[in-house]
Amino acid sequence: MKRLATLLAASCVAATVAQAAAQMPTAPIFAWPFGTNTLQPDDARKPGSDYMSPATQAMQRDDTQNPAMLWVANGEAQWSAATGAANKSCASCHGEAKASMRGAAAKFPRFSQAAGRVITLSEQINQCRKDKLKAATLKPESEDLLAMEAYVGMQSRAYPMSPSPDEQTRQSAARGQKLFTTRIGQLNLSCAQCHDDNAGKKLAGALIPQGHANAYPIYRLEWQGVGSLQRRLRNCMSGVRAEVPPYGAPDLVDLEAYLALRAKGMSLETPGVRP
Amino acid sequence: MARALIHMPASAKAGDIIEIRALIAHPMETGFRPGSDGKPAPRDIIRRFTCEYAGKQVITAELHPAMSANPYLAFFVRATATGKLTFTWQGDNGFAQAEERELKVTS
Numbered sequence: 001m002k003r004l005a006t007l008l009a010a011s012c013v014a015a016t017v018a019q020a021a022a023q024m025p026t027a028p029i030f031a032w033p034f035g036t037n038t039l040q041p042d043d044a045r046k047p048g049s050d051y052m053s054p055a056t057q058a059m060q061r062d063d064t065q066n067p068a069m070l071w072v073a074n075g076e077a078q079w080s081a082a083t084g085a086a087n088k089s090c091a092s093c094h095g096e097a098k099a100s101m102r103g104a105a106a107k108f109p110r111f112s113q114a115a116g117r118v119i120t121l122s123e124q125i126n127q128c129r130k131d132k133l134k135a136a137t138l139k140p141e142s143e144d145l146l147a148m149e150a151y152v153g154m155q156s157r158a159y160p161m162s163p164s165p166d167e168q169t170r171q172s173a174a175r176g177q178k179l180f181t182t183r184i185g186q187l188n189l190s191c192a193q194c195h196d197d198n199a200g201k202k203l204a205g206a207l208i209p210q211g212h213a214n215a216y217p218i219y220r221l222e223w224q225g226v227g228s229l230q231r232r233l234r235n236c237m238s239g240v241r242a243e244v245p246p247y248g249a250p251d252l253v254d255l256e257a258y259l260a261l262r263a264k265g266m267s268l269e270t271p272g273v274r275p
Numbered sequence: 276m277a278r279a280l281i282h283m284p285a286s287a288k289a290g291d292i293i294e295i296r297a298l299i300a301h302p303m304e305t306g307f308r309p310g311s312d313g314k315p316a317p318r319d320i321i322r323r324f325t326c327e328y329a330g331k332q333v334i335t336a337e338l339h340p341a342m343s344a345n346p347y348l349a350f351f352v353r354a355t356a357t358g359k360l361t362f363t364w365q366g367d368n369g370f371a372q373a374e375e376r377e378l379k380v381t382s
Contacts, residue, residue: 064280064282065347067298067345067347070280070300073278073280224343225344225345
């Protein structure tokens with residue numbers, strides 16, 4: 001810990017010097033697990049993991065303790081298992097996930113030519129299954145789909161969130177921003193009222209994080225399992241007593257697109273652990 | 276078969292104390308949670324974990340309903356001789372799983 005503090009202090013000095021020279025550092029200050037983002041020192045954004053207890057942080061940081069690694073291991077097995085009518089696997093086209101999937105998860109949601117709309121990473125996995133493997137698509141939030149998502153997502157760990165700049169995704173994100181700031185439900189609350197206006201304060205006993213979606217899919221201790229960002233969003237919606245859209249609904253994809261933009265530059269922590 | 280992840284060094288010096296971490300995928304359904312029909316879902320937990328080192332039991336644990344899903348157990352073993360470590364989990368509904376790992380011990 002002392003060493004880390006020294007490192008931190010040293011890097012702060014380095015950052016100040018660099019700032020003076022009008023040369024902002026672009027590389028991450030630390031690699032995973034120490035660095036949590038590639039943000040400028042004056043950026044006020046904080047990932048949800050910054051708000052967690054040291055024990056939960058340690059659980060996420062250490063792959064031998066992180067229970068989401070069970071899903072990652074299943075995803076790794078699926079990656080190279082031939083399936084479907086084409087008798088192909090993900091590896092038949094993409095090869096080693098470590099190389100080919102680096103950064104991939106950080107660029108979703110994005111516009112897909114094949115689907116003709118903006119899709120999420122899990123929809124992309126199903127698109128590949130349908131078109132290339134000629135296999136049945138996986139059910140949203142099924143263990144197999146979460147495993148694939150966790151495995152692909154982990155290849156982008158410590159990679160900055162890089163939302164797609166294409167026109168359709170930007171429009172989707174703009175719609176998502178509108179949804180984020182619109183009051184919904186019987187409690188008449190918007191996402192922004194908690195996560196922008198009151199982040200860092202408490203809602204009942206729980207700390208309100210800033211709500212950056214840079215660690216999904218997450219192992220949530222309360223869920224006793226892995227869940228997607230859409231599960232989290234639906235959770236909040238039922239929390240404010242609003243109508244909850246089904247998985248894959250356009251509103252949820254738009255919100256995902258906005259959250260990706262909102263967390264732009266923050267480094268991916270997949271698979272995250274959350275309380 | 277459930278997915279189990281075991282983390283331990285592949286080799287150790289004789290007399291060294293090594294840490295072993297065993298994580299297994301299991302719902303650990305308590306038997307107290309009501310399902311959508313209002314009735315409690317039947318209990319489905321792992322009851323017993325054992326680890327044997329070269330045929331000799333080094334740790335055993337009884338698990339109860341209050342333990343979380345995907346139980347994680349970490350413990351220490353003194354490396355004595357090259358041999359096989361056997362990990363077994365047994366539970367409700369005939370759940371039984373065994374994993375093996377080799378430990379190479381150098382003098």
